[in-house]
Amino acid sequence: MKTIKRLLKGILVLIILLVISLYFYLQHIKPKYKGDLTLSPLENKAEVWFDSYGIPHIYAENKGDLYLAMGYLHAQERLFQMELVRRIAPGKLSEILGKDLLPTDKFFRTLGIHLSSQEAAQKLRTQTTNPTLKEAEAYLRGINEFLEKGPTPLEYELLGIEKTPFTLEDIYNAVGYMSFSFAAAHKTDPLVSFINAELGASYLKDLGLKADTTRQMIPSYFGDPIGLNEKSSAMLLEMLNQLPVSPFIGSNGWVLGPSKTKSGKVLFANDPHIGFSQPSVWYEAYLETPDFQLYGYHLAGYPFAILGHNRQVAVGLTMLENDDVDFFRETENEADSNQYLYKGEWKSFDYRDEIIKVKDEEDIVFQVKTSLHGPVVNGVLGEIVGPDPVAMWWTYNKLPNQVLDATRKLNNAQSPEDVTDALKLIHAPGLNVMYGDAKGNVAWWATARLIKRPEHVNSFTILNGSTGEDDPLGYFDFSSNPHSVNPPAGYVFSANNQPDSVNGYYYPGYYLPEDRARRIKQMIDSKNDWDSEDVKKMLMDETSPAVTQNIGVLLTAMENASLAGNDQKALELLRAWDGKFGGQTAAPIIYTRWLYTILEKAMKDELGQDKFDLFMSTTDLRKRTFPLLIANDSSSWWYNADKKTVEPRQDVIYGALISAVASLEDDLGKNIDKWKWENIHTLTHNHALGVVPLLGKVLNVGDFHVSSGEEVINNWGYPVTSENKYRVSFGPSTRRVVDFSDIENSESILPTGQSGVFHSRHYDDQAQMYVEGKFRKMTINKKELTTSGKLLMLLPDK
Structure with a gap:
């Protein structure tokens, strides 16, 4: 005993x-939020005031010290996030996360982003007087100072990550990954090509690939001068789902000019939509020297803010969704597989060996083959139909990378002309850049090098690489990009929808439906006395005019239907629904399940289960297709491949409602009054290591039961499946309201918190506020900070 x-x-x-x-x-x-901290590369003392949400306000004597401090502070909160981001584009995730990430690494190595990064970094290093180089290197010194002297993050310890210095190549790789995640063609073209080849061109008509002039577009105003198959898409989506950081999805942005606001000053709103994760994508910081001020939002490992404002100007962005990728089928020489046909001549493929380190495994060596169009993606992007290689042409790899210079110029911009000069340097990714300033100017620019293509080319399908006739013809001049500067309407807006034509030409892309754009315009046009409180409410709007329009079409198709019980009650709930995705209502549940079942009955017989699941996962296609399909009596999709007959549209819609309600009864019970949207619509911010159950309980943030839905202004996306849970995967990565009538009280919010260190009080201190639609001040007045903030003095090592 x-x-x-x-x-x-x-x-x-x-x-x-x-x-x-x-x-x-x-x-x-x-993280260290107060006291003294000695940094050996620092030239002069610098002050860092942290506000009550852990956001640093850095006051330095010069830009070198400013960005050095920024790098150190960014690293102390987000070093592991920086580590992950710098590894994606060069294909180095397997080295720390194991062999499951090997297909992802092979894909990114094949894309060659890391080669573009090496080239851009080497070129920048030769520009010894370029302030971009000086400030980027100062930022890197700050990161590496923390890497050397700061505490080792928990994730490094758990994964056994060896600390290695950050470099200019890492900065370019970070923006390279952002450019890739903005490009939709990788995810969409293979499926569209399959449908075109196997089912026929008639099946493409309801996919909404062409510009529809009856829909709400982003208006331009020039008045002011200033062989793939569907498994390729499936494999890519699977790889993207494995990535431990957030992909960019979509966004809203609008800028109200003096004629639309109560104060007569500009009101600016922006909420970029990005995949949810923990930590969230943006790191906020206020930077100030005697001749520079900026409140900015920074990506992991990137020195310059992507979103930002000061007392003079505000800049934000949404995704343009332009098509900057083409796939080319090359004709291989039967007598020599090292050659391919181009304009009547046999050319030799280029080859390079890539070595990938894999955790607890032998190194993997594989060969990348490249044609003049780009890298051959056979073997890294799923199965290829036919024996020939398919190469990927991508704007990002075709032109010199000046994005670092462009973002620095944006951070220093003081006028529309300054912004235009910066945007001309961006070739990819495609962005909608929103602008407003204290002088009353409002503007929007579609920013990218937009491709000139031959008139016959359908850029959404695989092109012929052998003749040269399908090749891009070059790029439009930036002056021809869609834009609007101080339009007569008094405002600009963007919601990833199609920009209006320029000289009669609609730039092809993977634009999202008009749902959010129409709602934004509808609300802005309703009044001319907007204030910041109105704008904050608008950012939280949960109503979709497109949903009520779709329901109107469906109800018309159901006019002669004989229904009873929950079927009839479900129809009555939808008939009375105003399209608002409220948490306490059953209507969003019924609508979403009916939508899924209609598409399933119409398309699964032709596509099969796997391809249908892929179609539902290809969000832009699904959202564009549904309203076109349900309104089209003669759609090819109404043909039932199993029964070998055409089913009337009304019959499919009727049968889908019966099936949808029955499946919901099985999932949620027969008492329809107890069906509540927020019970099955949930949000969790997942940490990269949260897949381990024990770690997930500690590192993940959530689970929150939430209202709202997809394609409303407060846009929360989720996989639309037959399951009885809709788990939110993306949404507003921040909500910002910049009010030039009261610039010091401009407000924003982050989805979780500022810190990526889970034991920090700022790890998730904004999460509940975020789901409740609350905001907090973006403080730029130093006097406020000195009375309520915490002071960290940065001292040079003498």
């Missing part, structure tokens, strides 16, 4: 010691 007691006492002592050790370890790795 005494032996057992001694054993138990020993175990208890061991547990106590472990708890104490864990406590002191967690205290050790917490």
